[in-house]
Amino acid sequence: MSPVVVQRVEAGMIAVLAVVVTVAAGYAWWWLLVLFLAFDLSMLGYLRGPRIGAFCYNVGHSYALPALVAAVAVTAAALGDPVGWLGVLAAAWFFHIGVDRAVGYGLKMTDGFEHTHLGRIGKAQRR
Template sequence: MNPVRWQRLEGAACAVLALIGAAALGAWWWPLALFLAFDLSALGYLRDPREGAFVYNLVHSYWGPAALAGWAIAIGAWGAPGSQTPVLVVAAAWLFHVGVDRALGYGLKHDDDFQHTHLGWIGRASARDK
């Protein structure tokens, strides 16, 4: 199996685990409700392709939900019991979004074209001919 397929499979696994985590928190529907919110990061492309790719990649990397989950764990360790739950739900929704995007082949963007990702070209076949 080629590396891109492994990365897409990894994305699907992350999405499933995020849904399981959200369900364990009693909020299985939040990842679905917040799904498109993370795509607001693509608005950076209105200013400039390079800035758009930077902002999009910042939001569509695994490190963001991981850092947020780590922060939630710290809140739980030092805060009131249950105070970390909303933060963990957002982290699960974020991970779900990134995982689904990767599973569908939407990877991190190169700054030359929105359709050019680390997983290859997305969209019409003509985009691949660039």
């Protein structure tokens, strides 16, 4: 199996895990869908050009920030002050990134939106 296929399967499993964690924590699964497009606001950076766009998109589509949000949510819960919406936000963010990568939308390169770390997407793929 190619490394790209492995990464896409892995991302799909993260999306599934986000659904399981959300439901197991007692929240409605549909929150993941309600929040799904919110994370694509990071694409607004492309209004300032491909370099800034790629940077903004990659910050919003890296697992680092949702991991930080999840860590804050778990720490708050462990200290007896649960902030449930933070956990749902982190799960929805993981879900979004997982689904994006599972279908081939990877981190962006600076030469255009259609060039990702998982390969070309859209019209660039068909060329």
